[in-house]
């Protein structure tokens with residue numbers, strides 16, 4: 145950590161707490177996230193770093209002292225032993241090239257990527273015991289999330305029972321399609337209710353409901369893209385997606401295993417052009433090293449996995 149004085153640490157910590165409280169309130173109390181998960185996580189981790197370096201600056205009301213790290217609410221808390229990390233972002237093809245060079249340097253040879261759409265929703269974990277859905281949870285701060293199992297029973301594309309008695313965990317994105325979003329806001333406007341700013345907020349507000357009957361009335365969907373503990377024989381991300389699809393999970397069929405940057409750039413150009421015509425929101429493209437063993441070897445930094453990156457699109461022009 146760069147050398148800073150106690151006084152500077154106090155000032156920076158106070159500023160981080162104010163900002164994090166505002167973001168957490170927007171996310172947890174208003175279902176209107178103001179920033180992406182990884183922006184929130186960076187500030188939260190910086191505050192943790194300062195409080196670790198200068199324990200005397202910790203205050204009882206600091207957001208790091210709260211159960212789950214955020215404003216507590218009525219949801220049962222769920223620990224994520226394998227954290228639901230966000231992911232690093234890049235905003236240009238040059239930066240993607242640097243990422244690829246970094247991967248090749250670390251791995252020692254060229255790597256293949258599974259390239260997938262980055263869905264604009266909120267992260268969701270699904271846990272199964274002997275093939276039965278026993279728990280669904282949000283990411284929360286990545287380490288502690290909220291139990292939304294009762295609501296997950298009302299999301300049509302989530303398999304409540306698997307065709308095999310697997311005890312396993314998968315993760316993905318809960319989202320609201322553009323059509324369902326427009327219909328929901330139309331209904332809310334007719335009822336004189338506030339409207340959701342975007343499908344992501346609508347999905348958050350519909351999944352993070354204390355009353356499952358409200359979730360039941362909303363048309364939520366999922367795309368599942370991570371197998372936390374894949375069975376023997378599943379050695380690549382591409383294979384994991386295919387097998388999860390066979391087990392009944394709703395996976396996004398656009399993923400491709402690509403080996404060259406030119407192919408990846410073509411994929412980015414293709415979905416930049418297709419973005420507005422998709423029935424769901426995307427905010428970028430995700431590159432993941434396809435070989436799961438390499439992913440394991442590379443592991444994560446304190447904040448994000450080393451082996452994947454999100455290429456972010458510019459914000460969508462709002463239709464006037």
Ligand SMILES: NC(=O)c1cnc(N)c2cc(Br)sc12
Pocket residue numbers: 229230231260261262263264265317369430
């Ligand atoms: N395809 C994917 O891996 C993917 C899609 N959509 C997202 N919002 C995210 C977020 C993380 Br973290 S990974 C991922």
